[in-house]
Amino acid sequence: MGCCGVPKSADPETYLRLACERVLPSEGRRNNGPQSGGETAVISRACIAAGTLDQARAHQVLDEYALAMALRDQHRGRMLMHRRRARAPVEGQRLSAHRVAVCEFHFERSDQHWILERVLFADDATHLDLSGTDPAGQMFNQRRRGGLVGPGPRAMPHKPQPQTLTVRDDQGTTVTGHQGTGSWGGGSWQSSYRTDVPLSPETRWIEVDGTRIELPERGPAPEVHLEEIERRDPLRAMLYGEIMSTDRRHGGDDTVDIACRALVDIGALGEDDPLLREIRQIAGAVAGGAPVPGLAEPWASLVARFSKTDGPQGRLAIGAVIDDLDGYSIRLDALTSDAGSFSISLAVSPGTPLLRFPGVDLDPSPIVWWAEDDRHNAYVAFFDNGGGSENLAEGQVTSLAALDPRATELRLLPTASRTRAVINVPLAGLASPT
Amino acid sequence: MTDRALSQLPAAVARVACSEETHTIRWEAGDVVALDHADPEGERTLAALGGQSCTCLDVLGAWTRRRGDAAMLSALSRGPADPVHNEGVRPGRFGAYPAGTVPRNALYPRRGGGVVRSGAISNSVSMTVVGAPTGSAGPPASASSTPEDDIVLLAGLSHELTLRLASTVTSVLLEELKTPKGASMGPVLEASLFGRAWAALRTWLGTSDLELDLEVIGPDKDPGLSWDGSGSVHLALPLEWVMTVWGADLTVIAGRFSLGVAERDGARTTLMSIGTDLGPPRPLIIEIP
Numbered sequence: 001m002g003c004c005g006v007p008k009s010a011d012p013e014t015y016l017r018l019a020c021e022r023v024l025p026s027e028g029r030r031n032n033g034p035q036s037g038g039e040t041a042v043i044s045r046a047c048i049a050a051g052t053l054d055q056a057r058a059h060q061v062l063d064e065y066a067l068a069m070a071l072r073d074q075h076r077g078r079m080l081m082h083r084r085r086a087r088a089p090v091e092g093q094r095l096s097a098h099r100v101a102v103c104e105f106h107f108e109r110s111d112q113h114w115i116l117e118r119v120l121f122a123d124d125a126t127h128l129d130l131s132g133t134d135p136a137g138q139m140f141n142q143r144r145r146g147g148l149v150g151p152g153p154r155a156m157p158h159k160p161q162p163q164t165l166t167v168r169d170d171q172g173t174t175v176t177g178h179q180g181t182g183s184w185g186g187g188s189w190q191s192s193y194r195t196d197v198p199l200s201p202e203t204r205w206i207e208v209d210g211t212r213i214e215l216p217e218r219g220p221a222p223e224v225h226l227e228e229i230e231r232r233d234p235l236r237a238m239l240y241g242e243i244m245s246t247d248r249r250h251g252g253d254d255t256v257d258i259a260c261r262a263l264v265d266i267g268a269l270g271e272d273d274p275l276l277r278e279i280r281q282i283a284g285a286v287a288g289g290a291p292v293p294g295l296a297e298p299w300a301s302l303v304a305r306f307s308k309t310d311g312p313q314g315r316l317a318i319g320a321v322i323d324d325l326d327g328y329s330i331r332l333d334a335l336t337s338d339a340g341s342f343s344i345s346l347a348v349s350p351g352t353p354l355l356r357f358p359g360v361d362l363d364p365s366p367i368v369w370w371a372e373d374d375r376h377n378a379y380v381a382f383f384d385n386g387g388g389s390e391n392l393a394e395g396q397v398t399s400l401a402a403l404d405p406r407a408t409e410l411r412l413l414p415t416a417s418r419t420r421a422v423i424n425v426p427l428a429g430l431a432s433p434t
Numbered sequence: 435m436t437d438r439a440l441s442q443l444p445a446a447v448a449r450v451a452c453s454e455e456t457h458t459i460r461w462e463a464g465d466v467v468a469l470d471h472a473d474p475e476g477e478r479t480l481a482a483l484g485g486q487s488c489t490c491l492d493v494l495g496a497w498t499r500r501r502g503d504a505a506m507l508s509a510l511s512r513g514p515a516d517p518v519h520n521e522g523v524r525p526g527r528f529g530a531y532p533a534g535t536v537p538r539n540a541l542y543p544r545r546g547g548g549v550v551r552s553g554a555i556s557n558s559v560s561m562t563v564v565g566a567p568t569g570s571a572g573p574p575a576s577a578s579s580t581p582e583d584d585i586v587l588l589a590g591l592s593h594e595l596t597l598r599l600a601s602t603v604t605s606v607l608l609e610e611l612k613t614p615k616g617a618s619m620g621p622v623l624e625a626s627l628f629g630r631a632w633a634a635l636r637t638w639l640g641t642s643d644l645e646l647d648l649e650v651i652g653p654d655k656d657p658g659l660s661w662d663g664s665g666s667v668h669l670a671l672p673l674e675w676v677m678t679v680w681g682a683d684l685t686v687i688a689g690r691f692s693l694g695v696a697e698r699d700g701a702r703t704t705l706m707s708i709g710t711d712l713g714p715p716r717p718l719i720i721e722i723p
Binding site: 011018068070077 | 622628
């Protein structure tokens with residue numbers, strides 16, 4: 001018997017189909033949870049990367065079983081059918097950020113306490129992130145969360161945030177900001193607003209519903225450049241991709257083990273193949289969070305900070321745009337650091353790298369969010385929360401480890417299959433941990 | 435060989451809501467028949483020219499197009515323990531989300547409401563859909579119909595009838611397997627055999643987490659089953675088992691698991707079967723006097 005109960009078969013398509021048969025019965029889904037079935041996508045990736053199964057054929061098999069699943073479990077079936085659409089080309093847009101201001105400006109409006117957290121000046125609009133609390137509520141001090149949620153037990157009235165805002169700049173332009181994504185509950189709310197006309201990025205202040213807010217001084221935008229990356233052997237690239245899989249990060253199947261077992265079962269690799277030994281060593285170190293002797297870079301530098309909780313605290317504006325990273329336009333808005341990790345608020349178009357469905361997507365995220373600092377530490381971040389459309393998604397990626405408090409510069413390295421972007425972010429302004 | 439095998443399977447029927455009435459679809463010897471339509475071919479021609487279709491005609495059209503479609507074996511039920519629910523499943527609509535949005539709900543409108551026609555009702559067999567050759571496109575699908583729509587429609591027919599549909603598709607694919615370009619059917623047929631035998635064994639042996647080690651054997655080899663009560667069940671079956679045993683609803687008879695059909699002679703069928711004691715296979719005779 002092969003991995004996860006899949007019967008061994010030297011024929012890759014038979015192996016994949018038998019894996020699909022294994023996850024189809026309803027009692028199997030109940031036992032294994034809603035993400036059951038993700039192993040079939042992993043097996044297909046392994047077979048394709050090993051060159052033993054044509055990609056079109058593998059996807060055809062998975063599509064057949066997606067329909068079979070839809071006939072037995074409509075919710076799961078719908079998710080699986082979604083990935084077919086995810087394979088279709090999506091038209092993206094070029095993102096822009098002339099200026100990003102991150103702040104924590106507190107002010108009173110009506111009977112609520114508001115906080116302006118971010119202002120983004122783009123080509124076509126100005127975006128504001130606001131939060132608010134009711135008079136008796138606690139001060140809102142959580143990190144901004146994307147997505148829509150219903151009211152909590154101590155809920156404010158339905159949608160306590162205003163639907164529109166009046167916003168003005170020092171050039172005399174007055175515009176209306178319309179509410180976008182938002183959430184509320186527990187006596188507080190957060191919302192993003194988008195103006196119908198862009199405000200001047202040169203403005204020294206903005207007014208929000210009549211309250212003037214002085215903006216932080218405009219700093220230089222970080223320089224962005226692209227670097228070609230060394231082409232890896234497809235099999236190694238796939239296995240590295242499984243180590244960095246969002247599915248693993250979010251508690252799904254152990255995709256590395258499934259991929260390794262599949263490669264052995266179909267005869268693509270021997271059980272004692274050096275590549276498998278290397279991959280299992282890296283995966284074990286990343287999952288265990290402990291350095292392992294002989295671990296190659298960048299993995300050794302990545303794991304080194306897993307146990308640290310000494311990260312600096314604070315929030316920095318980034319305001320950088322990557323025009324085209326293997327077809328994706330990326331806007332990096334801000335960096336937020338705390339003792340245990342750091343997050344990058346960002347937007348991506350097309351939005352697919354941020355719209356992940358663990359256990360459902362056929363391929364891992366096309367972008368891996370690597371970073372490194374000037375203390376020779378490596379970091380990797382995973383999509384944490386957010387949402388949007390296939391055209392544009394916004395959210396944040398969060399690192400597995402805390403920033404080194406002695407680092408003075410962070411190099412963000414969003415890495416696609418052929419290219420990576422390099423953005424140097426000075427860390428001055430983050431507070432050392434107390 | 436396979437045509438003969440199909441002709442030996444019992445006919446099966448399904449009732450469908452059609453033209454504000456309950457109509458009957460019948461499978462017989464590999465063909466699907468709409469019993470309540472006097473001139474379904476003429477109606478289908480009219481429908482293709484812009485007239486109204488109805489469920490029976492949709493079924494006939496779908497079956498003609500999907501008779502040799504390997505995806506049918508993935509979609510159709512694996513047996514009584516694997517119920518299929520096609521209501522609300524509209525694959526053609528999965529691609530119809532508003533542009534640029536992420537799908538957020540699972541349910542879609544039920545297929546084809548209000549496509550009703552008036553016409554003569556007949557109890558006689560009025561049309562037989564002869565199986566289209568493999569690869570034939572068959573009659574044109576309606577404007578909104580997709581291959582998945584066809585499969586969803588057929589998968590929702592009665593359990594007994596869908597067994598015969600699986601038998602028929604298996605027979606078509608077994609024939610294709612014999613051709614130089616038919617090797618790709620091997621994995622499909624093996625997975626179909628695995629899924630159907632595994633589902634039956636789990637129910638028969640009362641073990642939901644049963645592991646199955648399937649050995650696909652040639653039609654001339656003796657099938658067998660062995661299990662020591664733990665670990666994997668070893669089952670040796672030919673690909674034809676899906677067509678001749680499972681598709682005939684003969685998988686478990688009188689508490690015995692059928693490994694194959696030893697002989698068919700008119701109203702008498704002799705199965706090679708094994709009991710839950712997993713003793714040696716023994717003949718089990720079914721005879722309709």
